[in-house]
Amino acid sequence: MRPRLHRTIETPLRLRLRPPAPSPPEPHSPSHSCTLPWISPLHYLPPSTPTSSPPPPSPTSPPPKPATRHLTHPEAARLISTEPDPQRALDLFNSLSLQPGFSHNHATLSALLLRLAKSRKIHAVDSLLSLIRLHHPCRLYEPPFLSLISLLASRFSLHEKSLDIFLSLPALLRHKPSPKAVSTCLNLLVESGKLDLVDKLVLHVKGWYVSGMNACICNILIKHYCKVGAIEKAFELLEEMKQSGSEDTKPNLITYTTLMGALCKEGKVKEAFQLFEEMIERDRIVPDQLTYNVLTDGFCRQGQMDKAVAVLGFMRSNGCEPNKFNYSTLINGFGKAGKVDEAKNMFDEMHRAGLQRDAVSYTTLVGCLCRNGKVDEGIELVKEMNQRGCNADVVTYNLVIEGLCKEGRVVEALTLLERLPDEGVKLNAASYRIVMNCLCREDDMDRAFGLLKLMLRRGFIPHFAASNQLLVGLCNIGRVTDATVALYGLTEKGFVPETGSWDRLLESVCRERKMQKCFELLDDLAVVE
């Protein structure tokens, strides 16, 4: 009855299987030695998990039948890819093999691969690929594999197994992957910060493209080096690109913009500007709005607002009209510098320049107002943007909520949290955490506990530190029952308290002579550790 602490266990993805299908059919045509053999679902069964009582396959029960006996390959492929259940897609694939004279080709194989990948049945995909390698002489094409890699990537991140699949491509395609395929894969790894896997891929890529990679691949690598703080390596690669004879390895605008951005983030605007000039004078590359924006942002970060504004004039005189990004960057810069009036001016100038002010530019100004003690003005602006059809979203409201908290208007912030979801605004964990952190900072445990209940009801949990603070804070004011309620609510969502919070909690419970409760807690502690 009482809640228990437990850890979530990652269950491995695997194809869930129906009881075994009838045993492989008698080879109807032994001469078709090169067709893919019947894929028994058993291939995917982990060794130790046979279903306890599989209905004995009656010899008369046929495998699932396709709608017609003589499906063409495109029809079959369409059926496989539109089948909602991956297991049924596999069954269908298998039963197709039984059609007299039918052998799978690249279309049906690709369809099944993609169908399995869509359900993240990565091990099934892997097994199928091994089978293809072993038995299937037909040639496969790259585009399905590209989709495959993207499908296996969950939320833009790629794990090692998917990379291995990618690396096995040359064997299946009988040629090296296209630069586009490499870029897709590399970028997924770089974006998700899988450093070791990036290295692994790069090693292979160097073997594939001995003569040099194209600019796109290099640019992704440069981005990677910049991200991990190895700017020197990024510049080494720039040098290599400059020296390469091939036209499509030459550094381009993206190469320079990436490097300039990295320099600016390190506070080296001056060097970024030198690089900018070098790009124009040496390589005759014409900057665009984005390149200018990187520079503008660089100056803003250094608080050099005069120079940031100057960039705007400079680009205009070079025939490059500023866009909403350029203005938003400046508004943001003024906001960070505490120059509210200048930010407002920029916002108006943007309008005069004939540019639509979108939700982001509004939000930037809202943030500027809220961070500089003008929450009420910020709230007015939110009303205005909503009226103009640029609906304020979580980001906007989080800024308002943050502003309210900073001014000690937590109650209003709480009201927004309570009300906004009903008005169609999808709040996120940050929305609640901003307020929770504020309440913990102010040691307002009563409201913090109330907020916790709201959060848990809506499926959010506070930041780790705040959770611990809340538990200890409740103990400190003698609300031991609430503390245990909070603890159980939090642990149910996977939270494991700091040992310090445990100590404090146990101490309080013991002091209140609730020995039974105390034992229960100790029991849970034992489960965790």
Added chain:
DNA sequence: CTAGGGTTAG
């Protein structure tokens, strides 16, 4: 979802 920019939280 082949490469570069502006808003929030931790």
